[in-house]
Structure formats: C-alpha cells, structure tokens
Amino acid sequence: MPCARKQKRSSRTPRSRKQPAERGPDVPHWLPAGTCWEKLPETIREAVSRFVAPAYRRFVLYAQSEIERAIGTTLVHLMWLELCGQVQMAQAAADPESLDALLQNPEEMTERHLRLASVKCQTAELMVKLRVINDALERSPAPRPVLPAPLNLIGVVPSSLTPEP
Numbered sequence: 001m002p003c004a005r006k007q008k009r010s011s012r013t014p015r016s017r018k019q020p021a022e023r024g025p026d027v028p029h030w031l032p033a034g035t036c037w038e039k040l041p042e043t044i045r046e047a048v049s050r051f052v053a054p055a056y057r058r059f060v061l062y063a064q065s066e067i068e069r070a071i072g073t074t075l076v077h078l079m080w081l082e083l084c085g086q087v088q089m090a091q092a093a094a095d096p097e098s099l100d101a102l103l104q105n106p107e108e109m110t111e112r113h114l115r116l117a118s119v120k121c122q123t124a125e126l127m128v129k130l131r132v133i134n135d136a137l138e139r140s141p142a143p144r145p146v147l148p149a150p151l152n153l154i155g156v157v158p159s160s161l162t163p164e165p
Helices: 002-010 034-039 042-061 066-094 099-103 106-139 149-154
Strands: none
Touching: 042 066, 066 099, 066 106
C-alpha cells in the first residue's frame, strides 16, 4: 500500500509540517487518513461525509447489539467499496483508452459493481429482518407453553397433561 508507506515517512518529518488531524471515534477504521485522504477526489470525501459517516454512526455506533454492529460494519464498508468502484468506473468510462480502462475491463468493473450492490442489498435486508425480529420479541408477552404440533393435530393429550380427578 503506497499510502501507508508515505504516512510512515511523514511521521519522521519535522513538526512544522502539517500533521494529519486526529481521527474521531465516529470515523470507520478502514477509511484512509492523512495524505491518502487528501489525495481522494473531493466528490468521494463529500460522499463520505454525506453517506458513509452518518451510516456508520447509525448502523455501527448506535447499534442495539453486537450482531447488529457486525452487520452494520459490513453494510457501511460495502457502501465505501461501492463509492470507490463508482469513481473507478467513471474514470474508465470518461476515457476508454486510459490506463484504468485498459487494466480493468469496464465490463468486469460493471459486473463487480452489480455484485457488490447485490450483496449490500442482501446485508441491508438482513439488518432489517434482524430489527423486525428484535422489535417483535420486545413487544411479545411472556412465552406460554405450547403442545407439540403432532399432539395438537390429532387431539391426543398425554396423560401427564390431563388434569387429575
């Protein structure tokens, strides 16, 4: 990773140079920092502040359980990968003879993007289902014992469940 090496070198530079700002707790750990962040296109940095950071707060930091936090982390990371892929596809489409377009087949990029979007939707669906189940469990009254289905179907009650005379 070229950015990681550059960051290490920059830590040896005199303090008079601009140091990267400290990362807050509401910033996903996989986002680039320092000079790597500054090299990202402005549109990506804006998209992070408009989409990724709020989603990270909502689905990870404010998650109700560990499983929701894990699913939320995956969902937000997929959003980040989708944004990065969109930029790569835009660059390749803008100049079909560019190095990006030649090295990464645009059709393969599109297929990868669609797979990523599909997985993101499946992850979001899993998050919604988990929340629906958790909400239903919180609203439901205390569990009541239920006879096994085969006994209910044939109308037979075991002798241990019949009232004594």
